[in-house]
Amino acid sequence: MNKKEMNGKDLLLAFLYSPGIGSVFNEPIVGRTKLTKMMFLFEKQLYSRFFEDTLQIELPSFEPYFFGPFSRQMFEDLSFFEAIGMVETKETSIPLSVVDKVESKDVFDETDEWNDASFDEDEVSFELSYSLSQSGLNYVSEKIWPLFTQTQIDKLTAFKAQINKISLDSLLRYVYKQYPEEAKNSIIANRYLSEEND
Numbered sequence: 001m002n003k004k005e006m007n008g009k010d011l012l013l014a015f016l017y018s019p020g021i022g023s024v025f026n027e028p029i030v031g032r033t034k035l036t037k038m039m040f041l042f043e044k045q046l047y048s049r050f051f052e053d054t055l056q057i058e059l060p061s062f063e064p065y066f067f068g069p070f071s072r073q074m075f076e077d078l079s080f081f082e083a084i085g086m087v088e089t090k091e092t093s094i095p096l097s098v099v100d101k102v103e104s105k106d107v108f109d110e111t112d113e114w115n116d117a118s119f120d121e122d123e124v125s126f127e128l129s130y131s132l133s134q135s136g137l138n139y140v141s142e143k144i145w146p147l148f149t150q151t152q153i154d155k156l157t158a159f160k161a162q163i164n165k166i167s168l169d170s171l172l173r174y175v176y177k178q179y180p181e182e183a184k185n186s187i188i189a190n191r192y193l194s195e196e197n198d
Contacts, residue, residue, distance in 0.1 A: 004147045008060040009077045017140040020160035028129035038163045040069040064185040086136035089128040096125035
């Protein structure tokens with residue numbers, strides 16, 4: 001059997017298209033950092049047993065960054081889909097986390113130095129939820145979703161539900177505990193890896 005091929009951009013769109021906690025397709029995902037950790041955990045925990053030799057995906061690379069595993073490529077892909085109108089954002093009432101603020105600011109910055117003084121303390125910012133536009137929905141339903149088997153769809157739906165149920169703080173704690181090597185450049189590693197947080 002020939003493997004069907006997919007890339008990280010396709011998988012990102014599939015994450016957004018998939019149902020999650022409810023049975024409705026295109027359930028929004030809140031925050032770029034949550035999307036990033038979702039892609040990372042998919043690679044680490046689901047990829048090898050997800051496809052059963054039916055589908056091959058070229059995933060984006062990750063590196064240890066200020067808040068754990070980070071993919072510049074995934075951020076660029078998300079920005080690209082926003083720019084061409086396939087992904088829509090909506091401001092939530094959830095205050096923007098420091099994690100999302102720093103990672104969003106620095107993704108296209110060539111310097112890897114973080115300076116919290118660079119943020120405007122008076123700026124009121126909120127997390128964005130990400131979902132597909134109508135053109136994005138049409139594209140995924142026609143070109144990407146049919147590549148999955150029903151078993152894969154069920155696994156992807158359950159995975160998205162797990163990610164959407166938990167807070168970003170809980171998700172970061174889980175990633176740091178499971179993959180401490182990815183926290184080596186983190187500026188908040190002690191918050192999640194210290195003994196008292198166990």
